[in-house]
Amino acid sequence: MLRAGAAFLGRRYARAVQLGARRPWVIAAAVVLAAVLAVGTAKAAAHVTDDAVVWVLAGWMVPGDFGVFLGAGDAVLDGRSPYPEGELLPPPVAYYVYPPPLAFAVAPLTALEPGHASTIWTLLGIAALIGGLLVLGVRDPRCHVVALLYPGTRVALEYGAIGTFLVLLVALGWRYRERTAAAAGATAGAVVLKVFLWPLLVWHALAGRVRTAVAAAAAGAALALGTWAAIGFEGLADYPRVLRDLTDLEAEETYSVFALARAAGLPELGAQAVAVLLGAALLALAWRAARSGRDEGERRTLILVLAAALALTPILWIHYLVLLVVPVALARPRFSALWLLPLAGIAFEAAGWYGGWAYGDIPAVVSVLVLAAAVVAASLLALEPPEALRSLPARLRPRRPARASR
Numbered sequence: 509m510l511r512a513g514a515a516f517l518g519r520r521y522a523r524a525v526q527l528g529a530r531r532p533w534v535i536a537a538a539v540v541l542a543a544v545l546a547v548g549t550a551k552a553a554a555h556v557t558d559d560a561v562v563w564v565l566a567g568w569m570v571p572g573d574f575g576v577f578l579g580a581g582d583a584v585l586d587g588r589s590p591y592p593e594g595e596l597l598p599p600p601v602a603y604y605v606y607p608p609p610l611a612f613a614v615a616p617l618t619a620l621e622p623g624h625a626s627t628i629w630t631l632l633g634i635a636a637l638i639g640g641l642l643v644l645g646v647r648d649p650r651c652h653v654v655a656l657l658y659p660g661t662r663v664a665l666e667y668g669a670i671g672t673f674l675v676l677l678v679a680l681g682w683r684y685r686e687r688t689a690a691a692a693g694a695t696a697g698a699v700v701l702k703v704f705l706w707p708l709l710v711w712h713a714l715a716g717r718v719r720t721a722v723a724a725a726a727a728g729a730a731l732a733l734g735t736w737a738a739i740g741f742e743g744l745a746d747y748p749r750v751l752r753d754l755t756d757l758e759a760e761e762t763y764s765v766f767a768l769a770r771a772a773g774l775p776e777l778g779a780q781a782v783a784v785l786l787g788a789a790l791l792a793l794a795w796r797a798a799r800s801g802r803d804e805g806e807r808r809t810l811i812l813v814l815a816a817a818l819a820l821t822p823i824l825w826i827h828y829l830v831l832l833v834v835p836v837a838l839a840r841p842r843f844s845a846l847w848l849l850p851l852a853g854i855a856f857e858a859a860g861w862y863g864g865w866a867y868g869d870i871p872a873v874v875s876v877l878v879l880a881a882a883v884v885a886a887s888l889l890a891l892e893p894p895e896a897l898r899s900l901p902a903r904l905r906p907r908r909p910a911r912a913s914r
Contacts, residue, residue, distance in 0.1 A: 567623035574668025589742030660829030787820035
């Protein structure tokens with residue numbers, strides 16, 4: 509009976525998505541109903557589980573990152589700088605280190621009780637992920653459910669991080685890539701919110717959209733400086749120092765390539781060189797993929813650019829890996845075995861291989877990086893082979909399983 513009920517709900521969900529393409533009010537009504545049901549279910553479940561995502565959705569807990577965002581929102585509303593002054597203290601002390609646009613975006617939620625604000629923020633995060641998948645052409649409700657179960661997604665919702673919103677912005681940049689203003693706006697938003705996504709500018713340039721890349725860079729700078737002007741440019745001069753201090757405090761304790769190299773005993777410059785070389789190699793592969801000029805080639809290019817961004821950043825948290833839904837969605841818009849691959853992270857969590865911080869634990873860092881690399885590689889293999897491979901004799905081509913047409 510449960511299986512039949514789940515199948516019925518899945519069919520109704522898919523039907524609502526199809527109707528929404530023609531009747532926007534259907535989607536609006538479905539979103540409101542889903543939000544009410546999700547919060548009601550979470551409030552009931554919170555009595556019998558200590559799952560952090562359930563508690564956050566129920567409004568019983570304020571996520572750590574979101575609590576920092578709320579404090580920054582209060583500061584900018586008062587015309588104050590949201591940034592720390594003086595030397596940064598090590599964890600558990602947390603600081604707001606994003607450009608001002610995020611603080612201004614969160615500011616309206618400061619008028620609410622923190623628990624209610626947390627519920628709304630979590631609902632918005634869930635909606636952003638599902639919205640990003642829909643923008644990428646993923647209509648299968650099974651894909652939506654599985655994506656919400658990914659460790660990267662769950663950690664992003666648990667902490668109140670902005671990863672799911674980044675997914676939406678990257679998806680919009682992809683969907684409207686041929687419209688300069690729309691693509692530049694989405695890309696600028698993603699890069700301003702998380703500077704490590706700057707390779708998205710390279711993606712546009714590699715694809716021949718130099719105007720879009722330049723417009724995105726200009727729009728990002730204007731957005732950051734415009735919001736900084738609203739608080740009298742407080743904290744702007746000290747901002748580079750804050751980022752350097754944060755990197756010094758946290759980078760070696762995260763799951764980045766840099767952290768792995770440091771844990772393996774390389775000096776700081778050597779670890780940075782490893783990350784840069786890997787990132788450069790991925791960008792070079794992206795350049796080769798972009799030369800095909802085909803849709804599959806551009807999908808491959810964006811996947812490699814996102815991989816390069818994850819390789820280059822010295823700070824890599826688990827919730828950054830929510831971005832892996834983009835390669836999976838680009839490669840397989842319909843449900844397939846590929847959608848299940850990121851779920852392997854659940855087994856790593858259960859085995860205690862990783863948690864919030866890596867603390868230089870090599871097996872923990874390796875497990876995260878190997879999983880990310882496996883998802884990227886599997887997504888690339890799921891795409892049509894590049895022109896160079898298609899020109900090879902059939903007996904020399906890599907064997908690939910047959911797939912349904914999209």
